[in-house]
Amino acid sequence: MSVLPIVTYDDEVLRKEAEPVNKNSEEIQTLIDDMFDTMYNSDGVGLAAPQIGELRRIFVADADAMSEEGEGPQMGPIAMINPEITFQGGDEVAMDEGCLSIPGVNASVKRPEKIVVSYLDRDFNEQELEIDGWWARVIQHETDHLDGILFLDHLSMFKRKLLGSKLNEIAEGRADIAYPVVPKKAEQK
Ligand code: NI
DSSP: OOOOOOOOOOOOGSSOOOOOHHHHHHHHHHHHHHHHHHHHHTTTEEEEEEGGTOSEEEEEEEEEHHHHHHTOOOOSSSSEEEEEEEEEEEEEEEEEETTTTTTOOEEEEEEEEEEEEEEEEEEOOOEEEEEEEHHHHHHHHHHHHHHHOOOOGGSSSHHHHHHHHHHHHHHHTSSSSSSSSOOOOOOOO
16 A cells, blocks of 8 residues: 555646546456555545546545534445436535645535445445535535546636636645655646
8 A cells, every 4th residue: 555646736637538437357456456545645545546646537535524524424434436426416515625636725615515426435336325514515525526627727717817816826846745756847837
């Protein structure tokens, strides 16, 4: 098991669509273990495979700590393979979001409070989960990553502009980040 460097804003791999995973393998299991290690090492509640440069439809999450504060459901650590959100409902609620690929940046994002998600668990069994609260939030955020969508994309142009200098710091490799990240290529900016 190992901690992998995280890809940060505005690396283009974060903007690509990830490929479905069709077959279980030792490599996939190692990838999932490494993703959990990487997520916990950076105190994250979720991490999608594109964030470590792997364009595959997998994410890991553990939102129990946040869920506890909000008195939401407790699920334990979860890996989802090929997740598909089949229902979004309830009120649109605004909650503060961050992202391991956009360190130090937080913003209030509106999302539906309740979802149904179907996915393969790490043993490749088909699962369906109906959930709300923090977990629903995290699952929507991570599933977005698999389609090249960042939480920034849910903000107004105005709000996004306010974050501009912080985003530039990250994009140019000047941000102070407390966990391993993929270094910026000099020619990228
Ligand atoms: Ni994220």
